[in-house]
Amino acid sequence: MPTSSSVRPMTPPTVWLARGRHVGPAAEDVLRRHVQQLKDSGVLRDWLELPAAEDAQERVFEARWETGEGVIVRARLSLAHHGPADGREWLLAAEAEAAWDPRWPSPATMFWPDDPDAPWDHEAETGAELRFRDVNPLPSDDKELRRVLRGAARSGWSVHVVVHEAMTPDARGRLPLARLLPPGLRHRVVEHRAAPHQLRAVNWALRDSGVQVPRGGAVVLPGAPAPEGYDGDAFAVRSVFLDGSEPAELIETLSRFAASARPLPDGAEEVLAVLREDWHLLTLEEELARERALVKMYAEALEAMTRSRDLYREAAERAHEALTAYRESAAALPEPPAPEQPRDTPTASPLQQLTRTLERLKGGKGRRPTD
Known part of the structure; x- marks a missing residue:
């Protein structure tokens, strides 16, 4: 069973986070055109691209808008300036003046165009070719399937859900679930589809995560760090009807997971700090x-x-006054008496002198005179 870190700060309820990859050309130009169009149409109150040196590692865009309920949202998107040939990674952090409502417009669409063919909605954590707004069939190769699911179970920026097809769906059932999700979830959820024969391989790959996919159902993966007290059964759905109808139970489960208290993912603490402390798009007030x-x-x-x-x-x-007072008191003390000089060695008495002379004479009687 995965455990969450007790050391990490928790994700504030006012914050919306996402991380993705743009695989098309000229990502900066796409951003500039779209945010300017939204400002011209009144959707955005304002936007700003921060000045950057030619060798800067990222391009930074800020935007501000108001929800339909009058809540102000500030958002910051950083786009890797020099990235791999297959795309540019982006990080998006948005914070509202109130707790986030998933019915509000997605911050992703305040920077990126919401066209179905727009190439910005690729997931960036697992290293697999996954998209937010599309169905992602699990690989047929078991080794690759395990790699994808283990990476998804460790994801912290996105919400990954695995849906098992009890039988091969028709055209309506093959449509992505993202189109039915609230706007605030639409660009954070990655939908994995397991074919009917893949259930055993999927659950084998997920055994270390402590979750299992019900036959014909779905499960929301815990991510890393997992929410406090995560229970796989509480985020599992027994039946998902892939017939084009709205999967109300699955949407409720995804919404509940996204709203649960979760530690900030890797790198998000710094991104959120920059959003709050280094904000440039200020009003006059x-x-x-x-x-x-x-x-x-x-x-x-x-x-x-x-x-x-x-x-x-x-x-x-005060120190100077204390030193002066000490010197004055020392000068007023009487001179100490001079030390006594040591007395001379007393002279020998006449009796002592006579005794010494007799001893010398006595000692000389035993000597024989020399020739």
């Missing part, structure tokens, strides 16, 4: 508020420096 905040911050810093200087000066004056 926001610019004034930012300038006032800067003035207040500088004033507080200056006041703190002045206070520190005064405290230092006061401490130095």
Whole structure:
């Protein structure tokens, strides 16, 4: 059973995250044309492309819009400037002034055109050729199937769901489920389809993830990190009718999973911090508020420096006064008495001198005179 990390910060309910890959040419031009069209039509309040050097690793676009409920949304999309020959990776973070409602317009379509053939909706984490708005049949090769599903089970930016076809569907059943999802989920969900004969191979590949796909049903994969207390049975759907009708139970399960408390995926903490702290697309009121905040911050810093200087000066004056008082008190003390000089060795008494002379004479009696 996968476990979530207790160290990672949780995804705020106001935040919408996505990660993908644009496989066509001139991705920057596609972005510029689309956001300008949306601004001209009044969908976007404004947008901005941040200046970048020629050797910059990414191009950054910001956009602001208002939902139908009057909630302001700010979004930042970064597009890899130099990428592989098969596409440019992009990261999108959007934050609303209220908890995110999946019925609101998808932030992805505020930057990318929502044309069916637009090449921006390729999933970027698993390394497989997967798309958000299309059906992704699982590979027929078992080894490749395991690679795709294990990568999907470790995905943190996207929501992966595996749907098993109990029998080969007709043309209506082969249509992607994305078209039936709320706009806020449409460009975050990757739909995998397992053919009728692939059920055993699929569940074998998913055994380490602690989930199983019911026959003719579907399961939402946990991702990494998994939501706290994730239970595969709680996000499994027993029956999915692939007849063109709306799979209400599956949509409810996907919506519930997307709204559950989930740790931020790898790299998202930095992306969200930049969105909040390095935002450039300011209104006049926001610019004034930012300038006032800067003035207040500088004033507080200056006041703190002045206070520190005064405290230092006061401490130095007190130290000087203490040193002066010590010197004055030391000068007022009486001179200490001079140390006594050591006395001379006392002279020998006459009796002692006579005794020493007798001892010398006594010692000389035993000597014989020399010739």
